[in-house]
Amino acid sequence: MTPSERLELEACINRASEILYKNADPDSIETLEDIEIAVREQVLENVSPQIAIFLLKEKQRRQREENVK
Numbered sequence: 001m002t003p004s005e006r007l008e009l010e011a012c013i014n015r016a017s018e019i020l021y022k023n024a025d026p027d028s029i030e031t032l033e034d035i036e037i038a039v040r041e042q043v044l045e046n047v048s049p050q051i052a053i054f055l056l057k058e059k060q061r062r063q064r065e066e067n068v069k
Contacts, residue, residue, distance in 0.1 A: 020046065 020042045
């Protein structure tokens with residue numbers, strides 16, 4: 001990952017964190033363990049599925065391109 005990609009990723013993660021925090025129950029994140037659980041739940045529910053869909057689409061796109069060659 002290039003330094004500029006890392007900065008871009010960090011900015012995206014910060015914004016995603018703001019959105020996820022806004023939609024979390026503040027009373028449920030009082031300890032470090034609570035934060036870890038909340039992060040894990042949010043990632044599993046909201047982040048991982050989107051990344052998986054993106055990766056699947058990219059794989060399909062690459063396969064189509066290779067079939068055209």
